[in-house]
Amino acid sequence: MKQHIFPAILLTLCCLVLFNIIYPLAMYGVGLVIGPNHARGETVEAKGRTVGYALLGQSFTEDRYFWSRPSAVGYNAAGSAGSNKGPSNPDYLKTVQERIDTFLAHNPGIRASQIPSELVTASGSGLDPDLSPQAARVQVARIARARNIDAARVEQLIAAQTKGPLLGMFGPSTVNVLHLNLALDAL
Amino acid sequence: MSTELSGILAAFFITLAMAWPLGRYIARIYSGERTWTDPVLGPLERFFFRISRIDATSEMTWQEHMKAMLTINLVWLLATVFVLMNMAWLPLNPDGNPSMSADLAFNTAISFVVNCNLQHYSGESGLSYLGQIWLMFLHFVSAGTGMAAAAVLFNALRERQTSTLGNFYDYFLKSCTRILLPISIVTTLLLLAEGTPMTFAGKDTITTLQGDTVQVSRGPVAAFVAIKHVGTNGGGFFGANSAHPLENPTYFTSLVEMAAQFIIPLAMVFAFGFYLKRRRLGAMVLGVMTVGFLLLVIPNIIFEMNGNPAIGAMGIDQATGAMEGKEVRLGSGLSAYWSILTTVISTGSVGAMHDSTMPLSGMNELLAMMVNGFYGGCGVGLLNFFIYVIIAVFIAGLMVGRTPEFLGKKVEAREVKIAMLTTLLSPMLIMGGTALAAWTLGQHPDLPWLNNPGYHGFSEMLYEMTSANANNGSGFEGLGDNNPFWNISTGIVLLLGRFIPIIGPIAIAGLLAGKKYIPESPGTLKVDTLTFGIMIFSVIVILTALSYFPALALGPLAEFFSM
Structure with missing residues (x-):
């Protein structure tokens, strides 16, 4: 358990950046272009x-x-x-x-x-x-x-x-x- | 043929056709072969591993795999409880929604970490956008955890003797980046084009054509709904889940969302065949699963399209079927198909309210979760099915009087004991939990739990416990479940119902991998045959019927016969 705890925390931070920041912001950006009413709901x-x-x-x-x-x-x-x-x-x-x-x-x-x-x-x-x-x-x-x-x-x-x-x-x-x-x- | 039925057939066969190439791709990912995603994602993964100080090439035993898995899950659990209990003052909260109470945060954190997504809150009023996005992170990583466990199983069943079974972090991260992320992006784009919102603006207030003033809840929905399905998670952005027109605007998006949740469970079965180079075995597994699926889904489509007989008795035209809790754009047929799809594969997203489906439809939804191995969730479905296989191998071995073998490995007492205990856990949690709830309600009949009287009320409690144990997440949502009893009891069931059915099969697989490989001989039990497929199917039917018939008789069956 002890040798896994720091890798677990660090990998979690990396995944947070990818899945919680890059992915939603990229989708938000695409939505501004292709979504009806800029993806704010038509x-x-x-x-x-x-x-x-x-x-x-x-x-x-x-x-x-x-x-x-x-x-x-x-x-x-x-x-x-x-x-x-x-x-x-x-x-x-x-x-x-x-x-x-x-x-x-x-x-x-x-x-x-x-x-x-x-x-x-x-x-x-x-x-x-x-x-x-x-x-x-x-x-x-x-x-x-x-x-x-x-x-x-x-x-x-x-x-x-x-x-x-x-x-x-x-x-x-x-x-x-x-x-x-x-x-x-x-x- | 009616357009409703042709839509269902299209939903099934299009997904099946797409799952085949995806299965081949997944097998290549887990065996470390080159794929077209290497140039972009390879460097990113190596960068992540360097930051995290992980040597992704060092092989782990099955025990180390489980330690790594449990540790990282614990980190997610604690961080999630913190976020959910502090949403009120954290950023991205335009609607000013409150933080969660301790027991609700406990339940919700567990529920999303274990890929279940039982929701005792409504997204519109119970979460800030930060809370939603945090749960979206868990959509990815909880699915990745299940898939990594399946990859360990694949590795363990190869023809050789070994104690090491690949690297957990490698399997986990690649499941997220190479499989879940690309499919989610495609799904999001389709949803965006059809009108699903992706905005950080808060509620809008409008005056309707007739002059009423109403509010409209919005948010970063599209990205969330995509991974909610792709990872077989199922927790909705809004309270009404995929029945909500903003989560699921059209018939086309219904097909997209159903394909998104179905494709990885199907592809994992194909990947199993490709990875082990045993396509016949893969086909047998797929066949058994599909027969089980069809036996559950066909009656539901018939019941729901025929409509509620009690409303028919009032003289109403039943051409559109039983429409309580259903949306016109989906129709009763596709809603019924969805109700079984989402329960066999442990997604738990709903296109219609299960509480209002016909009594025997409700029973089939329960049965789908009780078996939990007809396709099953991302990765974990195959693990559950593997347990049934081990028991079938054992019984078949007893019948012919030989030491049972599976893929060249002797299945001995220890493995069978683990399989038995894993199988017995589900009825214990489901029936024990339901009994506890029914007893508590008997002591305090004034508790505001049930939305329906009589047998159906009992079904509401049975459904909640079954859904928690199966890590499904759908509900008979009439149940008043945001209170300490349900939050804590289902929280515990969720934890046990997730990790024991992962650890059990992985332990068996690890033990088998460590045994000497015995090449096939004329006396070997052939597992890739129709006969053995029937054997597995019988084992599933017998185990399920023996375990759950009494509870089903008290709930949906009694309701059916009293109508």
């Missing part, structure tokens, strides 16, 4: 101000906007968390039922079987920026009514904002809720 500008971060979801509760998914942290990105509710937890299932009831009350004419599960379940981060296209489409009638516009135009917006699978082959299709709502406001 922001979205609209109406003359910053309205959000492109990758982070936000809360939408008004009928005239597409709603985001439920969130365990209220979309405040000072923190991040899922609900961590187990699938059989009775209190949790009651919460889900209340979300379904709320959604149906705000969206007359919609049946529960048209609501995709992500609209009534909280995401892992509490900051999920996306919906599936079906979760957006099921809200079209409400938005068209609230904004007094043609439902077909809202449908077109969803189609235009839908991001397909990676290379057309891998993964689910998604719609970014913030971009979708900005497009709505721009109509």
Whole structure:
């Protein structure tokens, strides 16, 4: 042990210089060049101000906007968390039922079987920026009514904002809720 | 085929294809052959060794290896406790986050030194940027430690009789500089391009489109997330780990992060075959591991994509699957794949919250950590698997009535005893720890530990102890674990669950290396065959089932049957 202690300390110092100073600073430098918004997190500008971060979801509760998914942290990105509710937890299932009831009350004419599960379940981060296209489409009638516009135009917006699978082959299709709502406001 | 399933297949096969050349490269590194990284990194390593007064060419016995390993780990542990308990006044703390309490610092320091990364804090509020970067240092060196131990195993299994097995510092530093660092740099670049932040600016405050004021936590994320995966560490920069959109912005980065965590464990198996010039043996090991992996991952993909039946009963459309705790951009399929990938290889980074997965998915995640040898973590996965091999050799030897042999070395009572004790340690720590926790909760039912009632609550405690013992680091995160009981108990489990499963196999390997080499004869037990592969697989299944069935019956199985 004694003959190893000084080499251990000195080698640790060398590794600290390489992995804690050179590596992160080099990556920081590259990020300034290749990262969106110089790797400070890409922001979205609209109406003359910053309205959000492109990758982070936000809360939408008004009928005239597409709603985001439920969130365990209220979309405040000072923190991040899922609900961590187990699938059989009775209190949790009651919460889900209340979300379904709320959604149906705000969206007359919609049946529960048209609501995709992500609209009534909280995401892992509490900051999920996306919906599936079906979760957006099921809200079209409400938005068209609230904004007094043609439902077909809202449908077109969803189609235009839908991001397909990676290379057309891998993964689910998604719609970014913030971009979708900005497009709505721009109509 | 759905695009979700094709994404999973792509994730698996692309990584497998990249692991082959990497395995060849790793074998060359550990055997000291020339590689294309020599001109740049060779002088740097020699410079480091000169400063550290280390003669990297002097060979060590297995005991000296372990002494060197434990000493340097102790240095890291003490330094980390100091940093974590003094973050508040040290530099790089733009958000003014506090220092850690003594018990949390104890747990966190151990957790990152042993490559586990169980986190009883959330990165947004629990660490300064200095604390984060310090943990990033441990991401590198703890992975390097495990890989160095695997290199000692490789060395010991060569066809010769020897007491010296290479130099620990040489294996360790080269693992960090030649393998972990280059892959991390590539991974960071891909993450940066997709929008992961790499900034030293503090929290931002914004007003959302609808008019709410929220804060946005940022930081030097990209470099951290890269090595967190490459070193199979798994501790997240943010509380939500890789479910967080800034840690893992897109489907593409999900594929990158999964490849990053999977590639070295796979490549180590290939390297094992190349290094020993026993490719058939390498293929057999890979085959057994892959069968185990598939048996765990396929059910999870089915369960999660089918959705939660209790929510289905409310009439909800289950086309997107069980989405509680999952992100839309990953989808339920890839999230399920990730949940097993991260538990078989001891990463513990999560793309979705395991606490909210279906009961039997949770069981498979537990089983993956209980076995801990289907691929396994950086380096240590092979060590765990080696223990299973020794037991299989022993049982096979008994069945045919011969002295068991492995690669030309007699496996005798001492080696088998060490293997047995190492194997028995895991159930003792997991079940003993869970029993202690359940008993404590029984005495004090008002303790705010569990986020879910009934069987699932029991699973939360079982998962935490299993994750600590397997050095995995994922969690059923509903568990309220930042308190002295969990910080101290899992801290102890972490230490034992890390170092004994390294020392045990290295001791066996060292003992075997010291024995006379017996050339193969017609009576030798052939270990690179399908028959022996089935033998190993049976040993793993029997040991795991016998050890853990009762605990699994109380937790996930009971929950499944009650739903």
